[in-house]
């Protein structure tokens with residue numbers, strides 16, 4: 001069995017471990033949905049990066065959840081179209 005030739009002193013051990021601390025992760029707000037995102041990464045919740053849809057987030061969800069979200073979106077769109085009609089008249 002291989003063995004170290006000499007005991008590592010506390011000082012040497014602590015000097016080695018002085019670089020082991022974790023750094024704080026920097027986060028920015030997503031331009032579309034406002035959720036925290038790593039800079040230069042696509043948003044995981046809406047799939048947008050640089051104002052373009054890069055990931056189809058709905059496709060990766062299970063069917064039940066996808067249908068629910070699509071229904072919600074439709075309702076919101078209908079409400080907006082009704083408002084537009086009222087505004088025009």
Ligand SMILES: [Zn+2]
Pocket residue numbers: 030031032033034035043044045046047048
């Ligand atoms: Zn987003």
